[in-house]
Amino acid sequence: MTISPGERSADAAPVPDVVIEPDADRLARAAAEALVARLAAAQAVHGTAAVVLTGGSIGIAVLERVAGLAAEPVRETVDWTAVDVWWGDERFVPADDAERNEKQARTALLDAVGVPPERVHAMPASDGGFAEPEDAAAWYAQQLAAAAPEGHDLPRLDLLLLGMGPEGHTASIFPDSPAARDERPVLAVRDCPKPPPTRISLGFTAINSAEEIWLLVSGEGKAPAVARALAGAGPQELPAAGVHGARATRWLLDAAAAAELPRPGS
Template sequence: MTPPREGGPPVPDVVVEPDADRLARAAAAALVARLAAAQAVHGTASVVLTGGGIGTAVLERVAELAAEPARERVDWTAVDVWWGDERFVPADDAERNELGARRALLDRVGVPAERVHAMPPSDAGFAGPEDAAAWYADQLAAAAPEGAALPRLDLLLLGMGPEGHVASIFPDSPAVSDERPVVAVRDCPKPPPTRVSLGFGAINAAEEVWLLVSGEGKAPAVARALRDGAPARELPAAGVHGRRATRWLLDTAAAGELPPGG
């Protein structure tokens, strides 16, 4: 674990793998170890999932590890699964992060339905994304210790867009300054335009936050976040951190504009 800065969040760890496939495999092995460690301490574990190509690839690799009996074991019946953001589209829409996660991992390892906390789709009877966001905030609070707004979140995974967005918090958007744990997002610059997202308050309450980033097109944003300390309003990825640890898991292309040694 990286020690915290004086009066601030932990200094990020930076891990660079040769390519996207090696990145997904390394992240999957680390994820299994992190959840197993949480279960050894607490009896249960919790993870917040992300979508996107690299996020889904990691889940596929986790499912492969779960099928190898000699590997470190996670009791998937004792893992709570949450999401960092979701597209506010119908339940059967292929754009939903939930569907990708179910295919890649959740249905393959047998996570119980009551432990899968999906964000609502647009056809679930909510008046709009604002109501869906408020409902999800209530779900988080219901799973939290008495008096708290959030449960223990052992690990939160994030992807990052080339402009530096994380979850569905985009640069210079209202979500950047929204203090609620879950926010409705409209008019996203990336389709689909309507979404539900955890806010910074919920993201930064996680014990560990891992950013999974691959591809040359994201190298400038990685460098701005890690080297230049860009403000969160301009580059949301620069504003996320875990309570105990923050890890940037990169492939060589995404790390291409960092100085030698990170």
């Protein structure tokens, strides 16, 4: 089911699409099919596609289902050798730590579909040559700039996936944190209220440069934050409310996460 969260003022960001699936499993399946179609469409236009991945249970579940689709005959197909993969945030922990979004994504999808190593742009690990997360963040910003067209600081990002925490954080931008006010494209984040405390994250500048942003949210514990975000909460108090794609923003929810949204006609 697709609903509109309501009207916005003329100078506000475009009203996002809201898609509701009955449960988390069907949400992951539908998002996987849509992701394949979106990357295939980008390749049809540009020859390549660029996606920014997220972690979390629903984010990794989507990647697992994408891997399954890669082995099935589907209407749209993706040339995974022509996909650039970036990340929205990462834990600043050792490379072999099971909490790394990169490690989970490789297991769920990237190793299975054969994305070339030079197209996998992982955020640095804590044992990857940078003693401080600030240096690692600056390096990642340089990698983004190196992939950008001449005169730009950021590359074309066709699709950016995000999750959201129960308090409204997205990527590693937490409510009322310095990251929520930082205009740099990549940030070092310390003292996160959710472990591990040290992370690297894209900032709003990079996130909102993406052509499309999809927020994948499941579970009744996130329903209040979903409702607040779609009602127009400010990005500092609820960072997920501050993301918007250049062309489209989609909230992909299961029924539990959408439980506090107003229904059409109510």
